[in-house]
Amino acid sequence: MDPLILVPYLPRAERSPGPEDLGWRAMCQVLQEHQMCPRRKSLLRARVMDFITSTAILPLLLGCVGLFSLFKLLQWLRMRAYVRNAVVVITGATSGLGRECARVFHAAGARLVLCGRNAEALEELSQELAASRAPEVQTHKPCTVTFDLADPGAIAGAASEILQCFGHVDVLINNAGISYRGAIVDTSPDVDKRVMETNYFGPVALTKALLPAMIRRRQGHVVAISSIQGKISLPFRSAYAASKHATQAFFDCLRAEVEQHDIEVTVISPGYIHTNLSLNAVTADGSKYGVMDETTAQGRSPVQVAQDILAALGKKKKDVVLADPMPSLAVYLRTLAPGLFFRLMASRARKERKSKHS
Numbered sequence: 497m498d499p500l501i502l503v504p505y506l507p508r509a510e511r512s513p514g515p516e517d518l519g520w521r522a523m524c525q526v527l528q529e530h531q532m533c534p535r536r537k538s539l540l541r542a543r544v545m546d547f548i549t550s551t552a553i554l555p556l557l558l559g560c561v562g563l564f565s566l567f568k569l570l571q572w573l574r575m576r577a578y579v580r581n582a583v584v585v586i587t588g589a590t591s592g593l594g595r596e597c598a599r600v601f602h603a604a605g606a607r608l609v610l611c612g613r614n615a616e617a618l619e620e621l622s623q624e625l626a627a628s629r630a631p632e633v634q635t636h637k638p639c640t641v642t643f644d645l646a647d648p649g650a651i652a653g654a655a656s657e658i659l660q661c662f663g664h665v666d667v668l669i670n671n672a673g674i675s676y677r678g679a680i681v682d683t684s685p686d687v688d689k690r691v692m693e694t695n696y697f698g699p700v701a702l703t704k705a706l707l708p709a710m711i712r713r714r715q716g717h718v719v720a721i722s723s724i725q726g727k728i729s730l731p732f733r734s735a736y737a738a739s740k741h742a743t744q745a746f747f748d749c750l751r752a753e754v755e756q757h758d759i760e761v762t763v764i765s766p767g768y769i770h771t772n773l774s775l776n777a778v779t780a781d782g783s784k785y786g787v788m789d790e791t792t793a794q795g796r797s798p799v800q801v802a803q804d805i806l807a808a809l810g811k812k813k814k815d816v817v818l819a820d821p822m823p824s825l826a827v828y829l830r831t832l833a834p835g836l837f838f839r840l841m842a843s844r845a846r847k848e849r850k851s852k853h854s
């Protein structure tokens with residue numbers, strides 16, 4: 497306390513102050529206390545530290561950290577328990593994210609049904625997984641089903657083959673997909689259809705074919721691997737972005753409709769992942785793009801994304817964005833300031849066109 501603030505309250509001295517003067521004595525006392533202040537402060541500090549270290553707060557802090565760790569451990573155990581022995585169907589298991597999901601879910605004890613177009617690649621992966629063991633978890637030899645998602649006539653047969661593998665389906669991961677690069681004016685409608693068949697109509701038909709069995713058991717989890725491009729549209733990605741927007745919409749509707757049957761629906765929207773997606777992308781004339789884009793090469797590791805997907809399913813999340821801050825911010829910008837977002841996309845289109853022609 498600053499002793500000078502007491503001065504107005506001291507009795508006015510009408511003569512020179514003596515030791516018997518009350519005001520004088522009060523001031524001396526305050527000034528003495530003021531001199532003692534630094535010592536008092538350090539004493540007080542020491543006492544507070546003693547209190548923290550020896551009494552309530554430190555044990556309380558340690559308790560909080562302990563509880564948090566326990567909570568995280570329980571969450572992890574619940575997540576692994578969620579897929580242990582569960583029948584998990586993965587489409588597009590021959591490459592990239594699908595293949596890593598297969599490895600991660602197998603290691604967590606899932607009974608896998610691996611789907612794809614390439615029977616040989618599926619068998620190879622199945623053998624690899626069957627030969628691998630996971631600590632403290634019983635693993636299972638996967639089953640494989642070969643079909644083309646872009647062939648509407650193949651879906652019903654594929655669905656019954658899938659159901660025959662283990663008798664039912666707990667989790668369906670609609671992962672298979674194809675990307676596209678091209679200008680709308682140059683793109684043949686056949687290319688639009690091919691992208692939509694693979695990314696939208698195929699997964700929708702497969703989901704519908706497996707849904708009745710899930711509804712009968714009042715159990716099931718349908719997952720759609722969409723994309724950030726299911727929430728925002730980039731120039732020269734029309735068919736891909738359209739197919740992913742349609743995916744988001746369909747599975748959002750499904751979630752609301754099947755809640756009454758205790759069926760979960762999760763839509764995952766990843767940003768760039770380091771896979772063969774750009775290499776396998778289709779161009780305006782239907783040919784293969786065949787380039788590993790820098791954005792793809794610098795994307796997240798598919799193993800990490802597969803682990804995040806497992807965690808999201810264990811927590812029964814409904815809609816998950818797995819992307820870096822910039823794409824995630826772009827999603828908000830599209831909603832909150834659409835005018836600005838559209839200008840940015842137009843400028844992106846101009847730049848891309850310019851770099852193509854230079």
Ligand SMILES: NC(=O)C1=CN([C@@H]2O[C@H](COP(=O)(O)OP(=O)(O)OC[C@H]3O[C@@H](n4cnc5c(N)ncnc54)[C@H](OP(=O)(O)O)[C@@H]3O)[C@@H](O)[C@H]2O)C=CC1
Nearest residue numbers: 588590591592593613645646672673723768769771772773
């Ligand atoms: N990589 C990325 O940056 C991102 C990817 N995604 C999404 O992740 C998913 C997986 O793609 P990703 O692993 O990256 O790419 P890949 O190209 O590495 O894998 C695609 C998988 O889909 C399969 N597939 C393609 N067409 C068909 C078809 N007609 N019928 C059956 N299977 C088919 C492929 O099988 P086949 O071997 O027979 O060709 C392959 O297994 C896609 O839905 C994609 O849109 C989302 C955001 C970002």
Ligand SMILES: CCCCCCCCCCCCCCCC(=O)OCC(=O)COP(=O)(O)O
Nearest residue numbers: 675676723724725766767768822823825826829
């Ligand atoms: C408040 C500041 C906000 C700033 C936002 C600026 C807008 C910047 C645009 C960012 C675009 C991000 C695009 C991300 C696209 C993406 O992650 O796509 C994933 C894919 O599916 C990849 O497929 P592709 O075939 O295109 O490689």
